[in-house]
Amino acid sequence: MITRTIFILEDDRVQRKHLQKWMEEYGIQRNVSLQIVSASSVADAKKVIQAHPKIFAFFLDISLKEGTEDEGGLEFSRYLHSIPAYRSTPILYVTSYADHMADALNTFHCFAFLLKPYDRETLFVQLDDLADSYIGRLYVRDPEGIYHTISLDHIIYVRSEGRYLHYVTAEDEIRSRQFSMAELLQKLPAHFVRCHKSYIINTEKSKNYDFTNRYAELEGTAEHIPISRAIKSKDYFHKK
Structure with a gap:
């Protein structure tokens, strides 16, 4: 809980x-x-x-x-x-x-x-x-000043590009510069983990972690999410 x-x-x-x-x-x-x-x-x-x-x-x-x-x-x-x-x-x-x-x-x-x-x-x-x-929702403002309500359960991963974060769900991708990666992690529950300097993943969506090729596979996307070389095992993704 x-x-x-x-x-x-x-x-x-x-x-x-x-x-x-x-x-x-x-x-x-x-x-x-x-x-x-x-x-x-x-x-x-x-x-x-x-x-x-x-x-x-x-x-x-x-x-x-x-x-x-x-x-x-x-x-x-x-x-x-x-x-x-x-x-x-x-x-x-x-x-x-x-x-x-x-x-x-x-x-x-x-x-x-x-x-x-x-x-x-x-x-x-x-x-x-x-x-x-x-509870269970995130409120983010896009570049046009419009606020979006995103269910945390729907977020697959968050990607950082330049000054913007991209919130990726199965249905949508919302771009916002409201939070930094560090600030966002402070707002998210523990099953959201930063696996790379540019990525935060929802570990409840995880299908596979490939530590040879350094990527994660997640439900709802075909994209391979990079894993930092500092992460040595899947235990990292299930820490409390």
Whole structure:
């Protein structure tokens, strides 16, 4: 089972603990493996995401100092937007002020809002929507600025050519420069393996690894995918 990391930015300790507890209960009820990490300030948040470089979703309190004009959550959103790997990562804003919503919706990758006070059932609905929308899918932008939703199960391999990555499925090939190979690997589950400097393969599609001629054969394509000489056996493709 793949573990998904959810990040919480909330300065109120009681609310932060409630949110974390409910998320853990959600994971048990839905049989989903979740790792919950949190911070109470923007400074601490930046340190936490450096230690957990593959975060699935962010829950951000827009106002970290209730009753003031502070917009720490939006400040942290700006920081996330500067990191290519997180530009399309879903953000769920937690706020007591409905008038904050327009700025976040217009500026950042806002998936949804939780308006305080919220209850456990409301959170579960948002987590269900998040799972339905993002788990098992990849969102990439092509050179014309059009976003494509690609099911991870449909990806056979990804090929790097110049500044672009080509996402190859049995039906289509989508070109995008949204992510580097390293950034993309951070977003993909463990069965996607970089077998060559220019290729990432979906090992669940593997048919054969030829270590004499240095190529992999995959279901859904007749192309032989090159294997780096540094890879000595098929065990490399099944590491956890």
